[in-house]
Amino acid sequence: MNNTLPIHDPTLVFFVVLLIILLAPMVFGKLRIPHIVGMILAGVLIGEHGLHLLERDASFQLFGQVGIFYIMFLAGLEMDLEGFKHNVSKGLIFGSLTTLIPFACGFLAGRYLLDYSVGTSLLLACIFASHTIVAYPIVARYGLTRHPAVTISIAGTMCALLFSLIFLAVISSTYRGGGDVWFWALFTLKCVAYFVGMFLIFPPIIRMVFKRYTERVVQYIFVLAMMFFAAVMAELCGIEGLLGAFIAGLIFNRFIPHSSSLMNRIEFVGNALFIPYFLVGVGMMVNLGPLFSQMGTVGVVLIIVVVSTLSKLLASSIARKLLGFNHAQGLIMFGLSEAHAAGAIAMVMVGTSLVTGESTGETLMPSAVLDGVVVMILISCIISSIVTDQGARRMKLQQDGNQDLGADKPTDDEKILVMLKDTSRIRNITQTAIMMRNPRLNRGLICLNVVSDSDFTEQSARHSREVLSQAEEICVAADIPVQTQSRLAVNIVNGVVHSMRENDASEILIGLHEKVNGDMSLYGHFAQELIKNMNRQLIIVDYTMPVNTIRKVVVAVPERAEYEVGFYRWVKRLARLTAEIGCRIEFHTAEATGKLIHRYLNTYHKNVRAEFKLSDSALPQEVERIAADINPDHLLVVVTARPGGISYQKGYNRIADIVQERVLRRCNVMMIFPDQYGENNESYTFTEPLKVQYDESKVTAWLSKWISKVG
Numbered sequence: 167m168n169n170t171l172p173i174h175d176p177t178l179v180f181f182v183v184l185l186i187i188l189l190a191p192m193v194f195g196k197l198r199i200p201h202i203v204g205m206i207l208a209g210v211l212i213g214e215h216g217l218h219l220l221e222r223d224a225s226f227q228l229f230g231q232v233g234i235f236y237i238m239f240l241a242g243l244e245m246d247l248e249g250f251k252h253n254v255s256k257g258l259i260f261g262s263l264t265t266l267i268p269f270a271c272g273f274l275a276g277r278y279l280l281d282y283s284v285g286t287s288l289l290l291a292c293i294f295a296s297h298t299i300v301a302y303p304i305v306a307r308y309g310l311t312r313h314p315a316v317t318i319s320i321a322g323t324m325c326a327l328l329f330s331l332i333f334l335a336v337i338s339s340t341y342r343g344g345g346d347v348w349f350w351a352l353f354t355l356k357c358v359a360y361f362v363g364m365f366l367i368f369p370p371i372i373r374m375v376f377k378r379y380t381e382r383v384v385q386y387i388f389v390l391a392m393m394f395f396a397a398v399m400a401e402l403c404g405i406e407g408l409l410g411a412f413i414a415g416l417i418f419n420r421f422i423p424h425s426s427s428l429m430n431r432i433e434f435v436g437n438a439l440f441i442p443y444f445l446v447g448v449g450m451m452v453n454l455g456p457l458f459s460q461m462g463t464v465g466v467v468l469i470i471v472v473v474s475t476l477s478k479l480l481a482s483s484i485a486r487k488l489l490g491f492n493h494a495q496g497l498i499m500f501g502l503s504e505a506h507a508a509g510a511i512a513m514v515m516v517g518t519s520l521v522t523g524e525s526t527g528e529t530l531m532p533s534a535v536l537d538g539v540v541v542m543i544l545i546s547c548i549i550s551s552i553v554t555d556q557g558a559r560r561m562k563l564q565q566d567g568n569q570d571l572g573a574d575k576p577t578d579d580e581k582i583l584v585m586l587k588d589t590s591r592i593r594n595i596t597q598t599a600i601m602m603r604n605p606r607l608n609r610g611l612i613c614l615n616v617v618s619d620s621d622f623t624e625q626s627a628r629h630s631r632e633v634l635s636q637a638e639e640i641c642v643a644a645d646i647p648v649q650t651q652s653r654l655a656v657n658i659v660n661g662v663v664h665s666m667r668e669n670d671a672s673e674i675l676i677g678l679h680e681k682v683n684g685d686m687s688l689y690g691h692f693a694q695e696l697i698k699n700m701n702r703q704l705i706i707v708d709y710t711m712p713v714n715t716i717r718k719v720v721v722a723v724p725e726r727a728e729y730e731v732g733f734y735r736w737v738k739r740l741a742r743l744t745a746e747i748g749c750r751i752e753f754h755t756a757e758a759t760g761k762l763i764h765r766y767l768n769t770y771h772k773n774v775r776a777e778f779k780l781s782d783s784a785l786p787q788e789v790e791r792i793a794a795d796i797n798p799d800h801l802l803v804v805v806t807a808r809p810g811g812i813s814y815q816k817g818y819n820r821i822a823d824i825v826q827e828r829v830l831r832r833c834n835v836m837m838i839f840p841d842q843y844g845e846n847n848e849s850y851t852f853t854e855p856l857k858v859q860y861d862e863s864k865v866t867a868w869l870s871k872w873i874s875k876v877g
Contacts, residue, residue: 172214172221179220182212187442200304200551205442206544209449226447233444234298234507235411236436239393241302241320242415243422243432246312247748248773250321257318260485261325264503267484268477269295269329275473280466285530288337289517293510293539294474296330298408299323300445300505300547301554303437305498308558312773315495315561319502322485324412326503331406334513341530356403361413364396368417373715373799376421380593380712382643386431389418420748423714425600427643445547448507452544453537463534470538471545478504494564497557505550506543514539580604583612583671585662586633591677594709596640599675601713601746602739603646610647612669613637616661617654627652659695666700673703673735678835697808697839703732704839705739708830711799716834719744721803722792723755724785728762729812732841736805737763741771750775754788786820793828801834811842 173179186208194204212219250257272294276287305316335353375388393414400410422429479500486496517531531539584599586592599611615630634650641648649669655661666674676693696704721740727733744751751774753763760778767776781788789804796802806821807814829835 172218174221176225179223179225182220183443183446186212186446187439190442200301200555202301202304202445202551203548205445206449206452206547209446210452210454210544211449212446213450213452215450215453215455220450222447222450226443226450229440229443230447231407231444233436233440233442233447234408235393235397236440237299237302237444238408238411239415240306240433240436241299241323242412243418243429244306244311244424245320245416245419246317246773247416247419248775249312249314250317252772253314253318254321256314256489257321258325259488260318260482260499261322263485264297264322264478264481265295265326265329267481268326268474269333271473271477275469279469279473280535282532282535285337285341286517286532286535288333289513289530290470290535292330292334292337293506293513294477295333296326296506296510296513297323297478297503297546298327298505298507298510299502300507301501301550303441304551304554305502305558306433306437308562310498310558310561313495313498313561315491315498316502318489319499322499322503324409327406327409330513331409335404337530353404357405360399360403360405364399364413364417368392368396368414369421372418372421376715377711382427382431385428386435389422389428389432392418421714423597423601423746423748425603425605425644425646425746426597426714427640430644448511448543448547451511452540454541463537466534467538467541470535471542474506474542474546475504475549492564494557494560497553498561501550501552501554501557504546504553506539506546510539510543579670579672580607581609581612581669581671583614583662583666583669583674584637585674585676586613586615586637588677589629589633589636591709592633592636593640594713595675595677595707596637597713598707598743600641600644600646601743602675604742608647610649611637611641612665612671613641613648613650614662614665615650615652616658616665617652618658619654619656622654659692659699662696663699666702671702673705673739673841674700675705675707678706678708678830701808701842703735703841706837707835709801709834710831711834713834714747715799716747716801717749717799718797719747719749719751719801719803720792720796721751721753721755721805722785722789723753723759723763723805724807724813724815725756725759726813727755727805727807727840728759730807730840730842733762734766736838736840737766738770740803741767741774744776745771745774750777752777752779754779754781754792756781784815784817786817786824789821790824790828793824796829796833798833801836802829803836803838805838805840808839808842 173182186205190204190208191201194201194207210216214221269291272291273287276282276290277284280287282290299320302311302320305311305313310316372392376385379385379388393411396414396417397407397410400413401407422432482496482500482503485491486493486499491499514531514536517529517535580603582599582603584596586595596611596613603609603611613634615633617626617630630652634652638648638650651665651669653661653665655664662674665671674696676696693704693706719740740751753760753776755763755778757780760780764776764778767774783791785804785806789802792802802825804821804825806818809818825835825837
């Protein structure tokens, strides 16, 4: 048996690790223990200090490094940037507390309880101050990545890591003979150049690549390459690569929609392979032997573990009270800031490389401290996982029990029908529908292709199957339920209308009409007939670029749009679309309409970056004015109305000509025809009821004037 262990065969090593990744969640799930803890304990069991089945070779170092980078990258990628802007002061408060309190406790413990030198005590303080959000996959699994408590915790992690790494650089340069004025001037210059370069150069490159290359594998490899490039450049500047991976996630945040297939692939690969590999590797580093053989080591380990845990708990408790969070949110903050992993390991490696005595060969990191830190990593990761799981579970129960669903009530009649025909537009149209849907309701899309009975051939049938297959592939890749329907009809418009009624669809999304000669037009015969024959919301779209690379949404809203039955439906759809893209939205509207949109967004979509420009001109004139200033990477949205609608005005037929002549093919276009007749099935509950305040006499006078004009 001794001749076969540890296992060195690469195939067998990989099989054993995959077996652990598969079985650990099953076994520890039965014991109600987070599977992250199971991964770490399994690593302890199979490592060289356990059964010695495997050695922590180069594969664990490689995959482990990828895994911790992945955790930091996902934290930046899924971070609610708008929520962070609203809570930036809270993030700085928590970051300061969770850095300074553990730093002070670590220094005092090392200097006075363990009687170490000033240098060793400062190094121990840096280890205490830093932490790694190992438990982040837990809050992601509960769907809490955009909660303020999580956002603030991530901000605290960045503050703690940055402070610790800078102080570590001071200690390292001091013992290696550097640290003069020129060293710090160069270090500052490199850091400034790094951050400026990342935030100014990266976005145009990302936008260019995403525009030109839509192939899934190419985009994923590009994202992964940029993440490692950011990490490598950070290390060249003297900053830990973890911070670079997080910065890369922040930059990609606005280019990868949360509901996109690319995001689904990024999360899947990381959570299925790289992150578990990292956790197993952390467990393999733990050596529990000295705890049972050396009494002095036991005392050092206990002091390090207890002081580090209590200092983080004290910091999160003070922050919770100062910031007004409840107990469950406080657990999240403590859980996410408790684990010590990558940062602590990096600091330990630096400490063991700094020699304090030339003759004795002693290093800044004594062996007892090294054992204590490694055990602290194990225990802190276990505590972090358990506490975070408990806090996330309580927060989820509180959300489900007390949440005012408002515009997202279970009675919402949302069921989006996507009409598909042209294969070149399938991805953008389907992705738009995915972004507009309500993820809480988790209702699938209905993808429809209608073939005219007179044009039916084997080729048209094959084309229909191809179109629906592509749409289904896009939805499945994004983990979105989808129902595909191919329909044969004598009249295509009647086929679409009948399909809407049969599926009880709330709205329909179609692409731009294309004439036989290849010219584009907004209102072809098909669109015109749909406008006449249906009263539900109709959205017509045309994109000149991938939807996730749009930088701004400009919306032209007609006067009295708030009186239409489908007013809140299109506001909600645009709010979700904008939030997913991560861009700004600019409303050109009358004052009364703008106030209602503003109140609605502040109530249900606070993460939307909305701007308002008041307009008192008619919609055709406003669209003409906007068209003169629109940019190619903007999306122009025109909210119009059907003849007979309250917001419909004479001259609306000019809008199509204006858009076609001045905007079409130059930028992205969306035309919205809201619900017109019947009762609005969507109900909304506001803390302060959103009601249109109006003077009855003015409305009566306006109606009389409008009737006389129509007559």
